[in-house]
Amino acid sequence: MNHRSLLTRLVQTMLTMALLAGLSACSVGVDLQRPAPVKQTFLIELQRDNILAPATAPSLVIAPVRMASAYEGRALVYRMQDDRFESDYYNQWFTAPRDQLGEAVAYWMRRGSVFADVLPPTLAGEADYRLDLVVTDFYVDMRDAADHRARVTLQAYLSARETAGRRLIARVEVAADAAVVPAEGESVGNAQSRVTALADALGKALVKLETSLAQALN
Known part of the structure; x- marks a missing residue:
């Protein structure tokens, strides 16, 4: 060369x-x-009518809510297959789910007819009953592409205040689901639709829980 x-x-x-x-x-x-994808944050919002409880109804305090490890984070969780879950980095809860659920349960019980009042944790020693909650399901089920559904399962433990300590009154597990309703013009629900469905499922679960607690106290 x-x-x-x-x-x-x-x-x-x-x-x-x-x-x-x-x-x-x-x-x-x-x-x-x-442009980078925009991260959205959401709050759980429940609505119910205020029902006056009898003057003789007991008081309640709600212990800090515990979440199954899969749902402790702030990202929304989707079930894609029987054994596969995904978290949504771009759609998250504004605050920790356990805190939002604790506030939602307190709101629900305070406006119900089973308990006269829901006391703050600082007055836990004054409450007649304490409610401990474990959230074992809190996700959107996407296994059926044509029918996305929110799923909520609660394990509840109601205990009474006594001189010698606390006595377990009832152990209850309730579960509920709610359909994700797509917005107009969409074939599947968006993040807001999923959050709304989770709130609906939570409300249904709390209706069942309230009924079970009322039966346990009678």
């Missing part, structure tokens, strides 16, 4: 490398200009 051929090949190689570098820079430039 003569010097001229070698020089020609060297120039061609350098031009090719320069072209590839330019294309790479253009590609990076496009990626940098692409």
Whole structure:
């Protein structure tokens, strides 16, 4: 190979490398200009009528809610297959789910007819009863592509205050689901629709729980 051929090949190689570098820079430039997905945050909101409890109804305190480990994080959780769950990084709860659920349960029981009042944790020693809750299911089931459903399961332990300590009155497990209703013009529900369905399922579960607690106290 003569010097001229070698020089020609060297120039061609350098031009090719320069072209590839330019294309790479253009590609990076496009990626940098692409808007990043926006993270959304949500609150659990329940609505129910206020029912006056009898003056003789007992008081209640709600212990800190415990969540199954799969649902402790702030990301919404979806069940994709029987043994596969996914968390949604871009759609999250505004605060820890256990805190939101604790506030939601307190709101529900305070407006119901079973307990005269729901006391704050600082007055736990004054309450007639304590409610301990474990949330074992809190996800959106997407295994059926045509029927997404929110699922909530609660384990509840009601104990009475006594001189010698606390006495377990009732152990209850309730479960409920609710359909994810797509917004107009959508074939499947968006994140807001899933949050609404989770709130609906929670409300249904609390109706069952309240009924069971009333029966345990009678």
